[in-house]
Amino acid sequence: MSFISTSDLVKFDQNFATDVEAGLSLDPKKLSSKYFYDKKGDELFQAIMRMPEYYLTDCEYSILNRQKADILEAIGPSGFELIELGAGDGYKTKVLLEHFLSREVPFVYRPVDISQNVLEVLRNDLKNRWPDLAVRPLKGDYFAMLERLQSEQGQRKVVLFLGANIGNYTRQEALRFLENLHKQLDPGDQLLIGFDLKKDPSVILNAYNDPAGITAAFNLNLLTRINRELGGHFDLEEFSHWETYQPITGEAKSYLISRKEQEVEIEAIGKTFHFGAWEAIDVELSLKYSPFEIEALARAAGFQVVEHFYDDRSYFLDSLWEVK
Numbered sequence: 314m315s316f317i318s319t320s321d322l323v324k325f326d327q328n329f330a331t332d333v334e335a336g337l338s339l340d341p342k343k344l345s346s347k348y349f350y351d352k353k354g355d356e357l358f359q360a361i362m363r364m365p366e367y368y369l370t371d372c373e374y375s376i377l378n379r380q381k382a383d384i385l386e387a388i389g390p391s392g393f394e395l396i397e398l399g400a401g402d403g404y405k406t407k408v409l410l411e412h413f414l415s416r417e418v419p420f421v422y423r424p425v426d427i428s429q430n431v432l433e434v435l436r437n438d439l440k441n442r443w444p445d446l447a448v449r450p451l452k453g454d455y456f457a458m459l460e461r462l463q464s465e466q467g468q469r470k471v472v473l474f475l476g477a478n479i480g481n482y483t484r485q486e487a488l489r490f491l492e493n494l495h496k497q498l499d500p501g502d503q504l505l506i507g508f509d510l511k512k513d514p515s516v517i518l519n520a521y522n523d524p525a526g527i528t529a530a531f532n533l534n535l536l537t538r539i540n541r542e543l544g545g546h547f548d549l550e551e552f553s554h555w556e557t558y559q560p561i562t563g564e565a566k567s568y569l570i571s572r573k574e575q576e577v578e579i580e581a582i583g584k585t586f587h588f589g590a591w592e593a594i595d596v597e598l599s600l601k602y603s604p605f606e607i608e609a610l611a612r613a614a615g616f617q618v619v620e621h622f623y624d625d626r627s628y629f630l631d632s633l634w635e636v637k
């Protein structure tokens with residue numbers, strides 16, 4: 314008998330390889346932030362959410378915690394399926410779950426995530442905490458989930474899309490995503506969606522440019538992941554994190570900058586990529602909105618705004634929309 318440890322099994326994820334090859338062949342070069350979240354990336358993102366500079370998580374937590382009764386009132390007392398896109402560890406959602414349970418609202422919680430592991434941990438945690446809560450996880454990406462939703466004609470749906478995850482989309486992508494979501498929903502269904510708002514540019518910049526370098530490590534981890542999973546040869550010392558915020562468009566953007574002219578081989582792709590001195594790779598967009606832009610987006614996607622829920626400083630907005 315022979316034993317092969319999993320670390321000996323070289324398994325290249327073909328989608329990842331294809332996306333990296335396409336992105337590094339563009340001018341300017343671009344890599345998708347959706348690949349930030351491997352095990353190390355999840356840990357670094359948890360650390361980001363605990364940083365004082367990263368106000369987003371605290372703001373949204375306080376919105377849900379302080380206004381949970383008003384949110385439930387706006388959702389209404391009749392039963393619903395609570396579908397959460399990108400559930401993660403459910404840290405913020407638990408505030409709502411606890412409140413809905415205490416008010417004896419009939420609902421089923423349906424967390425959607427691409428990670429089976431995340432869903433299992435969450436389901437066990439919820440089982441221990443609230444044995445009576447009905448949890449029916451959905452594993453898959455948002456689009457696969459949207460299709461599955463349409464084929465299941467159940468009760469009224471309330472969709473949660475929290476955490477300003479919409480900010481990773483361009484305006485055009487966000488509109489397409491919301492139009493697509495709207496198509497899968499029926500009149501009376503609702504969406505509670507979190508947006509990070511335009512604010513003092515220095516506050517935004519600091520959230521993505523922390524002095525401890527946690528955000529830099531989070532972004533550079535993408536190159537580590539390419540090295541490990543695709544046989545890349547990136548020297549992390551030769552790339553730096555750079556952040557910009559553009560107050561008119563609301564774009565916070567992260568780049569990885571090549572500190573010198575260099576060639577980087579990626580074995581799974583069978584190619585070497587050239588980087589000029591100080592050439593930038595576009596790695597993340599975190600788009601900030603004004604309330605006016607959010608209302609226009611809701612209408613353009615076919616939704617009606619029911620109510621806005623702000624934190625004390627108006628840094629963040631959880632907006633409740635309904636399908637007409």
Ligand code: AVJ
Nearest residue numbers: 361476477478480481528599
């Ligand atoms: C999880 C997409 C909302 O863009 O603010 C945090 C990810 N990137 N710091 C964001 C992130 C750098 C985050 N989202």
